[in-house]
Amino acid sequence: MAVDTAPAVTAPAPSHQSSNPTPRWRSREALTAWLFILPSLIGFLIFTAGPVVAAGVISLLNWNLFSSPTWAGLHNFARLGPDPTFWSALGNTAYFTLVSVPLTIAVSLALALLLNHGVRRIAIFRSLLLLPYATITVAVAFVWIWLYIPHDGLVNAVLGWFGINGPTWLISDNWAMPALIQMSVWKSFGFGMVVFLAGLQAIPQQLYEAGRVDGTSPWNSFRHITLPMLSPALFFVIVTSVIGSFQVFDQALIMTNGGPGTRTTTLVMYIYRTGFENYDQGYAAAQSLVLFAFIVVITAGQFLFQRRLVHYDN
Amino acid sequence: MTTETTDIRRKLILFGCFLVTAFTLVPVVMMVLVAFQSDAESMAAKPSFWPSSWHPENLTRAFDLVPLGKYLLNTVYFAGGTTIIETVTAALAAYAFARLNFPGRSWLFGIYLATLMIPSQVTLIPQFVLVAKLHGIDTWPGMILPHAFTAIGVFLLRQFFLGIPRDYEEAARLDGANRWQAFVRVIIPLAVPAIATLAVFKFIGQWNNLLWPLVISNSDATRTASVGLQVFQDTNGTQWNLLLMAATVTTIPLIVLFFLTQRWFVRGITMSGLGGR
Numbered sequence: 291m292a293v294d295t296a297p298a299v300t301a302p303a304p305s306h307q308s309s310n311p312t313p314r315w316r317s318r319e320a321l322t323a324w325l326f327i328l329p330s331l332i333g334f335l336i337f338t339a340g341p342v343v344a345a346g347v348i349s350l351l352n353w354n355l356f357s358s359p360t361w362a363g364l365h366n367f368a369r370l371g372p373d374p375t376f377w378s379a380l381g382n383t384a385y386f387t388l389v390s391v392p393l394t395i396a397v398s399l400a401l402a403l404l405l406n407h408g409v410r411r412i413a414i415f416r417s418l419l420l421l422p423y424a425t426i427t428v429a430v431a432f433v434w435i436w437l438y439i440p441h442d443g444l445v446n447a448v449l450g451w452f453g454i455n456g457p458t459w460l461i462s463d464n465w466a467m468p469a470l471i472q473m474s475v476w477k478s479f480g481f482g483m484v485v486f487l488a489g490l491q492a493i494p495q496q497l498y499e500a501g502r503v504d505g506t507s508p509w510n511s512f513r514h515i516t517l518p519m520l521s522p523a524l525f526f527v528i529v530t531s532v533i534g535s536f537q538v539f540d541q542a543l544i545m546t547n548g549g550p551g552t553r554t555t556t557l558v559m560y561i562y563r564t565g566f567e568n569y570d571q572g573y574a575a576a577q578s579l580v581l582f583a584f585i586v587v588i589t590a591g592q593f594l595f596q597r598r599l600v601h602y603d604n
Numbered sequence: 605m606t607t608e609t610t611d612i613r614r615k616l617i618l619f620g621c622f623l624v625t626a627f628t629l630v631p632v633v634m635m636v637l638v639a640f641q642s643d644a645e646s647m648a649a650k651p652s653f654w655p656s657s658w659h660p661e662n663l664t665r666a667f668d669l670v671p672l673g674k675y676l677l678n679t680v681y682f683a684g685g686t687t688i689i690e691t692v693t694a695a696l697a698a699y700a701f702a703r704l705n706f707p708g709r710s711w712l713f714g715i716y717l718a719t720l721m722i723p724s725q726v727t728l729i730p731q732f733v734l735v736a737k738l739h740g741i742d743t744w745p746g747m748i749l750p751h752a753f754t755a756i757g758v759f760l761l762r763q764f765f766l767g768i769p770r771d772y773e774e775a776a777r778l779d780g781a782n783r784w785q786a787f788v789r790v791i792i793p794l795a796v797p798a799i800a801t802l803a804v805f806k807f808i809g810q811w812n813n814l815l816w817p818l819v820i821s822n823s824d825a826t827r828t829a830s831v832g833l834q835v836f837q838d839t840n841g842t843q844w845n846l847l848l849m850a851a852t853v854t855t856i857p858l859i860v861l862f863f864l865t866q867r868w869f870v871r872g873i874t875m876s877g878l879g880g881r
Contacts, residue, residue, distance in 0.1 A: 319704050319705055319706065319783075320704075320705070320706035320707060322700075322704060322783045322784075323700040323704035323705070323706040323709070324700075324706065326696045326697060326699055326700035326704065326783075326787075327696070327697045327700045327701070327712075329692075329693040329696060329697070330693035330694060330696060330697035330753060330758060331697065331712070333689070333693060333749065333752060333753030334716065334719075334753040334755070334758075336734075336753075337727075337731065337734075337749055337750045337751075337752070337753050338719050338727060338753050338754060338755065339715055339719055340730070340734075341726075341727035341730035341731050341734065341750075342719055342722055342726060342727060342730075344730035344733070344734075345726050345727065345729060345730050348729055348730060348733070355733065355736065401624065404617070404620060404621060404624065405621070407614075407617045409614040409617055409618065410614070411618060412617070412618065412621060415618075415621040415622070415624075415625050417863065417866060418625045418628075418629060419624070419625055419628055420862070420866075420869075420870075421628075421629065421632060421859065421862075422628060422631070422632070424808070424858060424859055424862035424869070425632065425855050425858065425859065426811065426812055426829070426830060426833075426851075426854055426855050426858055427812055427814065427830075428812075428814055428829075428830040428833050428834060428851075428854075429635070429830075429833060429851035429852075429854050429855045430631060430632070430635070430851070430855070432635075432833065432837065432847055432848060432851050433631045433632075433634055433635040433638075433848060433851065434631060435842075436634065436638060436651065436844055436848065437630075437631060437634065439651055441650075442649070442650040442651055443651055444630075444634065444651065444653060476628070476631065481873055484870055484873045485873060533723070536723075537723055537724075537725065539814070539815060540812075540814045540815075540830075543814070543834075544834065544837070558725050558815075561725055561728070561729075562815065562818075562819075565728070565729050565732070565819075566732075566818075566819050571729050571733065574729050575729045575730070578723075578725045578726045578728065578729060579726060581723060581725060581726070582722060582723055582725075582726050585721070585723060586721070589721070
């Protein structure tokens with residue numbers, strides 16, 4: 291078969307690689323390797339790597355899918371500057387990220403600390419607390435619309451018990467975004483909780499015992515033992531949460547559809563609108579590349595910052 | 605003395621866990637409760653929380669309003685198809701990247717790595733254009749193939765394969781097994797946990813995927829549950845009991861799958877940060 295003819299190609303040239311005594315075998319191995327890789331590689335080049343390159347090309351075109359494309363140069367990127375919806379989407383996404391990431395991490399960490407007490411029967415609570423993370427975003431988004439019904443909805447009914455007159459949430463200019471953030475924290479805290487729990491369980495107990503001998507207060511042992519030992523996990527969760535928050539879409543589409551006005555229009559929702567409601571594919575591609583650039587810059591910034599704050603054992 | 609205080613402490617901790625968990629599960633519980641309310645009760649201006657009468661027939665009514673069964677089956681095709689293709693092709697490629705020498709190996713793997721950080725929105729427009737040009741809109745290949753070849757699977761499985769001692773394979777090779785046999789008989793059985801983790805995450809992620817089915821599917825032939833729910837909302841207004849019944853029905857398979865595969869799910873989160881949304 292083809293495998294048997296392959297060695298003949300490389301066999302005549304064994305001289306320049308004396309360290310490699312089996313060139314026949316190596317080329318046979320190379321052929322085997324390609325057979326293993328090809329199913330993945332063909333699909334990867336067509337459907338993942340190719341589209342990445344194509345995104346760059348499409349961003350330089352005026353194209354609405356129905357007519358033939360014309361060259362636009364950097365015009366699509368220049369259009370972003372005076373586009374108020376883009377700036378609004380960018381601001382909303384930043385607002386969402388800046389509030390939801392710290393909140394999610396605080397909730398995840400608090401619950402991980404609670405679950406880290408090694409008492410019997412606690413595992414069932416870990417499972418149940420992970421449940422929101424395992425639900426379908428679209429499905430639970432509907433429940434949250436119901437929870438946020440103005441006036442007599444469950445959220446406002448509970449606020450009413452404390453004498454608080456709750457806002458109209460999803461239809462309120464100022465409270466629609468906090469409502470989305472609250473739902474998103476609920477939906478995603480399970481991820482960080484599991485990572486933190488694994489991190490906490492890896493901290494050697496001797497450190498705490500040494501602290502106890504020295505009379506360290508619980509707060510100080512948290513501040514000087516738990517936090518530094520947990521910092522790699524914290525960093526990891528912050529980086530992934532920020533990337534995820536920049537891509538928020540599902541709950542905003544279902545719960546507010548970007549409104550009121552553009553108050554909760556996120557970057558990804560704007561890309562979706564531009565590409566699939568206005569059929570402005572070139573402009574949508576340019577927006578997606580700008581989103582990518584933001585993610586790269588922010589992530590790189592976090593990695594620079596990490597050197598000072600993250601404690602790696604060893 | 606210590607046993608008594610630790611017992612009180614244990615009860616306090618469990619009570620705290622109980623309170624927090626009960627609070628957290630309110631939305632899920634309400635989803636199910638409202639699903640069983642009567643039309644009048646669920647759509648009253650003042651929402652009621654506990655159903656004053658139970659209406660299990662809402663289940664069949666929801667299925668009559670929209671083809672929920674078809675949507676769920678479509679979701680299984682979509683999530684299952686992408687999962688199977690990705691897992692199989694990624695395992696093969698990862699083995700070659702981890703164990704076989706061939707010219708261009710490192711730069712080829714570099715191309716895979718380079719796409720890891722790129723958000724799916726960047727490829728959304730080109731993938732849509734490609735599928736449209738190939739007349740794949742609203743077809744299964746158009747739905748499945750663009751999401752079945754991401755780099756993350758190759759990357760994760762390669763990492764895992766690198767951790768398997770070479771000796772195991774060498775022993776099989778000395779017994780006369782070729783590469784393929786060594787891969788199937790030695791590597792795959794050892795890599796079951798990693799492959800299962802990848803598969804579970806891929807499946808759950810795609811079950812949740814809204815954006816891609818939203819742009820590619822435009823009829824009941826390929827419409828998934830996520831998109832179907834959105835259509836349900838558009839066509840039936842806020843008929844809360846039926847909408848939340850539909851939401852319950854589409855969520856339950858995922859929750860069951862989650863409890864069955866929890867071990868791998870938790871491992872996937874901690875080991876690789878899969879699904880860091």
